[in-house]
Amino acid sequence: MDAEEWQAEQNRLDLVREKMQARIDEIEPEVSGTREQAAELRRRFWEEVTVNTSSDEDFEETFYTIKQQAAVLSERERRHRLLAQQWKSLNRLLPSPYFGRVDFLEDGLNSSEQIYIGVSSFIDEDGLSFLVYDWRTPIASLYYDHSPGTASYDTPGGRITGTMKLKRQYQIQNGQIRNMFDASVTIGDELLQQMLSKSADSQMKSIVATIQKEQNTIIRDDHSRLLIVQGAAGSGKTSAALQRVAYLLYKNRDTLKADQIVLFSPNPIFNSYVSSVLPELGEENMQQTTFQEYLEYWLGSSLSLEDPFDQIEYVLTAQAAQEYEARLQGMKYKASEAFLMALQSYAQWLGREGMLFKSLRFRDRDLITAERISSQFYSYDSSLRLANRVELLQKWLLKELSRIERQEREAAWVEEELDYLDNEQYAEVFAELHKDREVFDIAERYAEVYEKISHKRREDEGDFDFAEREKELLSQWIVKESFKPLRRSVRKLSFIDIHSLYVQLFDGEAGYREKTKEAEIPELWSEICQQTREKLERFELFYEDATPYLYLKELIEGVRTNTEIRHVFVDEGQDYSLFQYEYLKKLFPRARMTVLGDFGQAIFTQSTKLEGDDSLLHRLYGEDKATLIRLVRSYRSTREIVEFTKLLLADGAEIIPFERSGPKPLLARLESGEKRDIQILRDIAALQAEGFDSIAIITKTAAEAHEAYRSLLVLGGEVLQLITKETITFQKGVMIVPVYLAKGIEFDAVLIYDASPQTYSRENERKLLYTACTRAMHRLHLYTTGEWSPFVQALPVELYDQ
Numbered sequence: 149m150d151a152e153e154w155q156a157e158q159n160r161l162d163l164v165r166e167k168m169q170a171r172i173d174e175i176e177p178e179v180s181g182t183r184e185q186a187a188e189l190r191r192r193f194w195e196e197v198t199v200n201t202s203s204d205e206d207f208e209e210t211f212y213t214i215k216q217q218a219a220v221l222s223e224r225e226r227r228h229r230l231l232a233q234q235w236k237s238l239n240r241l242l243p244s245p246y247f248g249r250v251d252f253l254e255d256g257l258n259s260s261e262q263i264y265i266g267v268s269s270f271i272d273e274d275g276l277s278f279l280v281y282d283w284r285t286p287i288a289s290l291y292y293d294h295s296p297g298t299a300s301y302d303t304p305g306g307r308i309t310g311t312m313k314l315k316r317q318y319q320i321q322n323g324q325i326r327n328m329f330d331a332s333v334t335i336g337d338e339l340l341q342q343m344l345s346k347s348a349d350s351q352m353k354s355i356v357a358t359i360q361k362e363q364n365t366i367i368r369d370d371h372s373r374l375l376i377v378q379g380a381a382g383s384g385k386t387s388a389a390l391q392r393v394a395y396l397l398y399k400n401r402d403t404l405k406a407d408q409i410v411l412f413s414p415n416p417i418f419n420s421y422v423s424s425v426l427p428e429l430g431e432e433n434m435q436q437t438t439f440q441e442y443l444e445y446w447l448g449s450s451l452s453l454e455d456p457f458d459q460i461e462y463v464l465t466a467q468a469a470q471e472y473e474a475r476l477q478g479m480k481y482k483a484s485e486a487f488l489m490a491l492q493s494y495a496q497w498l499g500r501e502g503m504l505f506k507s508l509r510f511r512d513r514d515l516i517t518a519e520r521i522s523s524q525f526y527s528y529d530s531s532l533r534l535a536n537r538v539e540l541l542q543k544w545l546l547k548e549l550s551r552i553e554r555q556e557r558e559a560a561w562v563e564e565e566l567d568y569l570d571n572e573q574y575a576e577v578f579a580e581l582h583k584d585r586e587v588f589d590i591a592e593r594y595a596e597v598y599e600k601i602s603h604k605r606r607e608d609e610g611d612f613d614f615a616e617r618e619k620e621l622l623s624q625w626i627v628k629e630s631f632k633p634l635r636r637s638v639r640k641l642s643f644i645d646i647h648s649l650y651v652q653l654f655d656g657e658a659g660y661r662e663k664t665k666e667a668e669i670p671e672l673w674s675e676i677c678q679q680t681r682e683k684l685e686r687f688e689l690f691y692e693d694a695t696p697y698l699y700l701k702e703l704i705e706g707v708r709t710n711t712e713i714r715h716v717f718v719d720e721g722q723d724y725s726l727f728q729y730e731y732l733k734k735l736f737p738r739a740r741m742t743v744l745g746d747f748g749q750a751i752f753t754q755s756t757k758l759e760g761d762d763s764l765l766h767r768l769y770g771e772d773k774a775t776l777i778r779l780v781r782s783y784r785s786t787r788e789i790v791e792f793t794k795l796l797l798a799d800g801a802e803i804i805p806f807e808r809s810g811p812k813p814l815l816a817r818l819e820s821g822e823k824r825d826i827q828i829l830r831d832i833a834a835l836q837a838e839g840f841d842s843i844a845i846i847t848k849t850a851a852e853a854h855e856a857y858r859s860l861l862v863l864g865g866e867v868l869q870l871i872t873k874e875t876i877t878f879q880k881g882v883m884i885v886p887v888y889l890a891k892g893i894e895f896d897a898v899l900i901y902d903a904s905p906q907t908y909s910r911e912n913e914r915k916l917l918y919t920a921c922t923r924a925m926h927r928l929h930l931y932t933t934g935e936w937s938p939f940v941q942a943l944p945v946e947l948y949d950q
């Protein structure tokens with residue numbers, strides 16, 4: 149680019165920054181001013197209001213003064229919020245106001261407009277000219293979707309067509325243009341090159357300046373009920389998802405708040421890894437959770453739940469266990485659509501017979517027996533849904549409890565309790581009684597009546613002899629207090645024996661067939677039944693049972709829904725079962741769903757295919773409501789690493805590396821474990837000397853990670869961090885991590901601790917090795933002390949160095 153052009157751009161930049169600075173200076177005093185005003189107003193709120201409620205008029209006046217005062221306060225607060233937002237966004241823009249420009253000549257006009265694009269908009273004093281356009285405005289999509297030539301963009305008013313005369317990218321730091329590129333065919337290959345050659349970080353970065361066309365389609369999809377993104381490892385699925393959240397928040401800023409969006413993450417570390425992207429873009433973070441957190445919330449108080457990490461650890465380490473095969477079959481079956489249907493049929497069966505209840509027990513006796521509850525339940529109209537009948541039953545039980553409560557006041561135990569009340573307790577109860585408006589009113593009325601009858605003037609309530617009445621009131625109070633936990637448990641529907649209802653399902657093949665009409669039962673069903681029952685007897689639940697258990701609970705008790713949430717994002721979507729998807733769909737009935745995943749990385753047993761004719765996910769909301777987008781370009785790793793990793797997968801040919809070069813993956817065979825560990829420590833030192841400061845030693849399991857950690861520590865690797873499922877954040881540095889906890893995360897260099905056939909040879913281990921290797925951005929090393937895993941052996945030798 150010639151010097152003149154460069155200078156012109158720098159001048160423009162200086163001008164825009166001057167205007168920004170002027171705006172900042174202008175609003176700064178106001179920002180602090182309105183904050184103080186609002187704070188002062190809040191402090192003096194009650195001083196300005198005279199509370200007078202003596203007459204109706206006074207009351208009304210007080211009411212209106214309060215209302216008026218509140219309105220002034222909320223207006224100040226609103227103004228402060230807006231100004232503070234503007235101030236923040238200007239300060240964010242100031243060092244680097246924009247990253248792109250397109251010159252667009254709209255059809256029918258005779259001069260082209262220069263459109264500068266940045267992380268938010270900045271408008272000139274005239275209130276009309278955009279000096280910077282927010283990247284989420286319709287016009288900014290020109291930058292992402294087109295190259296110079298014929299171009300168009302969509303607006304709410306229709307499509308605008310024209311010609312793009314120029315497309316330019318900038319790297320601006322502290323107000324200085326460091327680099328400028330004019331893009332021709334693909335946008336920003338140069339800028340993208342630079343971005344991708346940077347080091348990994350403990351926090352994900354926004355990709356706003358280099359969003360690719362296919363990613364832009366994901367970000368701006370406004371119509372799909374279900375948006376499925378199948379994308380190779382490192383193709384920017386998570387990045388696009390977060391940009392999409394920012395886009396949605398911008399586009400629907402009057403109706404959508406950040407807490408109406410929820411992201412399901414694969415593990416807690418991932419939550420922290422992605423948490424800075426939205427704030428970097430000036431948006432609030434959406435809600436982030438894991439599916440496990442949700443299960444724990446609803447089931448954790450009564451059962452001890454296995455988590456997916458323990459489940460996968462079992463799958464990977466317990467092959468020799470006798471019950472292994474059955475457990476595996478159970479995992480697959482319990483994640484399937486067939487089991488979902490079986491549970492639905494079971495619920496219908498329960499509508500006719502077999503419901504199990506718990507007696508309401510009180511002081512070691514049955515107040516209402518399970519049999520009575522059951523016969524009451526089956527006395528309701530059988531055409532009513534289970535949940536509706538449960539609701540009726542709940543009302544009936546509460547009424548029954550009130551009736552029994554009245555009878556109970558005469559019971560001997562109440563008398564005993566009365567006797568046990570010492571003076572202090574008595575005084576407490578009495579004070580409590582007088583606090584209780586209803587009871588107090590009754591006492592008052594009683595006193596008045598007594599007064600009339602006895603023609604005695606009542607002096608004061610303390611002098612009045614309440615003795616008899618008091619006893620009655622106290623008995624009432626004692627029974628009421630004792631019944632409180634019972635009522636609470638009825639309100640919580642604890643009288644339904646969900647535990648036994650789930651167990652009852654696993655009582656053998658004939659019973660199962662009868663209850664569920666299920667035809668295709670796994671071969672090892674009786675072992676599966678036994679395992680499930682044994683676990684539940686200990687009040688524990690396998691991970692594969694947790695969602696079905698909750699689902700059954702809701703079929704009976706009524707579906708829990710969250711109608712606030714408008715968008716659900718599921719990252720690493722291949723690791724959820726169809727069962728879980730059905731569940732999420734029910735839970736968030738008003739939400740659109742975006743699922744991002746890679747079947748190549750499906751390492752859990754309950755995986756779901758995201759694309760292809762045999763993918764059931766498409767049908768979740770009906771096939772016409774689903775959109776599938778495929779991402780095949782991989783941005784994370786160098787070309788050499790992608791060439792190597794893609795052949796680890798059977799159908800890996802679909803992955804296209806981004807043209808960024810580096811050394812080939814390095815295979816190191818050592819004679820013993822100790823020599824391997826020494827070599828690893830040496831390699832780490834060399835990598836660090838090269839400037840790589842995010843290095844991961846990836847193992848297959850947590851057990852292997854522990855072992856590696858211990859032996860590397862002995863050899864002097866004291867700066868290593870061991871990542872476990874409890875880890876919630878990580879720092880840059882060298883870490884040892886089991887592959888399933890490294891999902892979604894990336895490192896400058898990845899060292900595969902043991903790439904031998906003992907660790908990676910079964911088909912389900914192929915994807916583990918793939919997932920582990922694809923975490924690498926710049927360097928990939930594999931180690932073994934014997935043979936190479938067959939997946940490595942199958943690779944052409946020219947793909948790696950030894």
Ligand SMILES: Nc1ncnc2c1ncn2[C@@H]1O[C@H](COP(=O)(O)OP(=O)(O)OP(=O)(O)O)[C@@H](O)[C@H]1O
Nearest residue numbers: 355358359360381382383384385386387783784892
């Ligand atoms: N358009 C882009 N511009 C710059 N960097 C990008 C772009 N798209 C992706 N990247 C980078 O590529 C890397 C991988 O992206 P991301 O983690 O979003 O991929 P993913 O598809 O979610 O990967 P995985 O499935 O392996 O978890 C990140 O470092 C991200 O910043």
